[in-house]
Amino acid sequence: MLGEYRISGRRASEIAASVERAVGTGELSPGQLLPPMRELAGQLGVNPNTVAAAYRTLRERGVIETSGRRGSRVRSRPASTARDSPRLDVPPGVRDLSQGNPDPALLPPLHDAFAAAARYDARRPGLYGQEPVDPEFARLARAAFDADGVPEGPVAVTSGSLDAIERVLAAHLKPGDAVAVEDPGWGSLLDLVPALGLSAVPVALDDDGPLPGEVERALRSGARALVVTDRAQNPTGAAVGAARAEELRAVLAAYPGVLLIEDDHGHAIVDLPLHPLAGVTDHWAFVRSVAKAYGPDLRLAMATGDPVTVDRVAGRQRLGPGWVSRLLQRAVVDLWETGAVDVRAVSRAYAERRDALVRALAERGIEAHGRSGLNVWVPVADETGVVARLLHSGWAVAPGARFRMSAPPGVRLTVSAMSARDVGPVADAVASAAGPSPAARRYV
Numbered sequence: 001m002l003g004e005y006r007i008s009g010r011r012a013s014e015i016a017a018s019v020e021r022a023v024g025t026g027e028l029s030p031g032q033l034l035p036p037m038r039e040l041a042g043q044l045g046v047n048p049n050t051v052a053a054a055y056r057t058l059r060e061r062g063v064i065e066t067s068g069r070r071g072s073r074v075r076s077r078p079a080s081t082a083r084d085s086p087r088l089d090v091p092p093g094v095r096d097l098s099q100g101n102p103d104p105a106l107l108p109p110l111h112d113a114f115a116a117a118a119r120y121d122a123r124r125p126g127l128y129g130q131e132p133v134d135p136e137f138a139r140l141a142r143a144a145f146d147a148d149g150v151p152e153g154p155v156a157v158t159s160g161s162l163d164a165i166e167r168v169l170a171a172h173l174k175p176g177d178a179v180a181v182e183d184p185g186w187g188s189l190l191d192l193v194p195a196l197g198l199s200a201v202p203v204a205l206d207d208d209g210p211l212p213g214e215v216e217r218a219l220r221s222g223a224r225a226l227v228v229t230d231r232a233q234n235p236t237g238a239a240v241g242a243a244r245a246e247e248l249r250a251v252l253a254a255y256p257g258v259l260l261i262e263d264d265h266g267h268a269i270v271d272l273p274l275h276p277l278a279g280v281t282d283h284w285a286f287v288r289s290v291a292k293a294y295g296p297d298l299r300l301a302m303a304t305g306d307p308v309t310v311d312r313v314a315g316r317q318r319l320g321p322g323w324v325s326r327l328l329q330r331a332v333v334d335l336w337e338t339g340a341v342d343v344r345a346v347s348r349a350y351a352e353r354r355d356a357l358v359r360a361l362a363e364r365g366i367e368a369h370g371r372s373g374l375n376v377w378v379p380v381a382d383e384t385g386v387v388a389r390l391l392h393s394g395w396a397v398a399p400g401a402r403f404r405m406s407a408p409p410g411v412r413l414t415v416s417a418m419s420a421r422d423v424g425p426v427a428d429a430v431a432s433a434a435g436p437s438p439a440a441r442r443y444v
Contacts, residue, residue, distance in 0.1 A: 004027075005022050007022075007044070009044065009054070010050075012053035013054075015046075016058050019054070019058055019063065020061070028074050030074050030075065033071055034055070034064060034072045034073065034074070037051040037052050059405065060200050062075060065401065066406070095394060095422070097415075097417050097418065097426070098398040098412070098414065100234065100374065100398070101296065102295075103417070106346050108341055109340075110295060110298075110335075113332070114331050116331070116334040117327045117328075121326075130326070132317070133155055133323075134330060136330075137155075141288075141304075142155050149276055151278050151304075154304065154307060154311075155302060156314050157324045158287075158301050158313075158324060159301070159321070160291065160299050160300065161265070161287050162192060163301065164285065164313070166196065167316060167317065168287075170316070171312035171313055172224075172225070172283060173196075173225060175197030176198070178198065178199040178218075179200055179201065179223060179224070180215065180219065180223040180225065180226040181200050181227050182202075182229060183202030183203060183205075183404055184205075184407045185403060186235075187402040190405065201221065202406050203215055203218050203226075207236070207239075208238065208239070208241045208243075209228065209229070209238050209239065209240035209241075210226075210240075212244070212251050215251050216254075219251070224257075225260070226252070226259070228263070229264075229265050230262050230266070230276065230277075231264060231266030231372050231373065232266030232270050232292075234375060235403045235410075235412035237369055237373045239266065239372040239373075240275050241275060244275075249277055249279075249280050252281055253280045255281070257282060259281070259283045259284070260280075260281045260283070260285070261284070261286075262276060262277060262284070262287065263287050264286065264287065264288045266292075267288040267289065268343050269374070270347055283309050284305050285304070285306075285309050285310075286303065287303045288303070290332055293341050294335055294341060298328065299324075299328075300328055300332055350416065353415040353416075353418050354374075356423045357418070357423050357426060358370050358376060360423050360427035361430060363427070364427055366427070366430055374414050375413065376412070376415060377410050377411075378410055379410045380409055380411055381434075381435070382409070383399055386434050390411075411430075413426070
């Protein structure tokens with residue numbers, strides 16, 4: 001199983017370090033199966049719980065992955081590499097539904113907005129010492145937060161949602177602290193947490209978002225932060241409804257010291273109402289990116305939160321990049337003021353494709369989830385096999401391993417690259433590749 005390499009150690013930290021060291025040197029190769037926990041415990045003369053703790057640490061650090069009775073294997077990528085870095089090799093002629101990008105046809109043209117920003121800068125040049133957030137940007141962002149019931153708080157601007165989440169986590173937590181994250185969830189976040197030296201605690205979800213019992217379990221076990229996607233959850237499309245939000249707020253109210261971070265991934269591409277959770281914990285942040293509605297390369301997100309959190313984020317930002325380009329902020333202001341994105345039309349376009357695919361899959365006996373946003377999540381029994389068979393049939397989809405910790409296998413399909421006439425062929429290909437859906441369960 002391990003060839004000549006012998007795992008060593010008496011403590012969980014020593015066992016984990018032994019495995020990670022061997023992965024780093026190449027003595028344990030990607031995909032290599034590790035011994036069952038009881039077997040390794042017997043070899044080392046330790047309690048099986050010690051090995052279980054070591055394996056858990058290795059999973060959290062992204063060194064190994066566990067798939068039920070199939071056991072634990074060395075991950076097929078270095079822990080320092082992003083989950084989506086090893087891209088699928090998509091041959092010519094294969095349609096790519098794996099990337100998670102918005103439909104370029106639904107993004108607004110940017111030349112007029114940048115021209116307007118340049119004219120503004122000619123009148124009021126951006127210089128050192130100015131406020132990092134453009135006043136008009138702050139006013140419009142805050143007005144939008146107010147309209148959606150997000151509690152009062154100052155506005156900060158970051159280089160995308162992940163930048164904001166990283167800065168908020170770093171402002172309050174220290175290495176070793178636990179963070180409750182959705183599982184399946186955003187692959188970049190699942191990579192970020194261990195990269196910061198934090199421990200990820202998986203929280204199961206359904207179409208209404210994180211399950212309250214799972215959140216309570218994570219917080220009771222000591223998680224010091226919770227990250228929730230309010231709408232268009234990646235990869236499942238979950239959206240927090242009114243009843244679920246009330247349940248989650250009740251759970252959070254019992255843990256006022258927990259840091260709450262909300263990511264409104266569906267901003268300007270989803271017309272479902274927002275039900276924010278903020279306001280029941282002492283420290284919180286609410287983040288919105290312009291990427292999905294206005295263009296991924298704009299690299300701008302707006303955030304608000306309690307004054308202490310926002311002040312810490314802004315203070316640390318001043319010691320690094322200083323600020324996010326005010327030219328960029330002014331361009332986004334122009335996009336907002338000119339109504340460059342018709343939110344209803346964009347939401348409808350994505351919803352029609354997404355709902356049609358979910359219905360078509362259901363007609364073929366395939367369970368699928370996609371309440372909102374750009375993606376559809378399909379639970380499968382054999383993730384690797386399904387991805388390979390779909391690629392062979394002309395469709396590239398994202399393997400669920402990018403998005404999960406302990407959640408069952410699945411694949412993600414991004415509907416933005418699909419047309420109405422693609423729905424039937426895609427559903428046929430998925431049904432042929434996946435076979436009958438696994439037994440009913442949370443795919444959540």
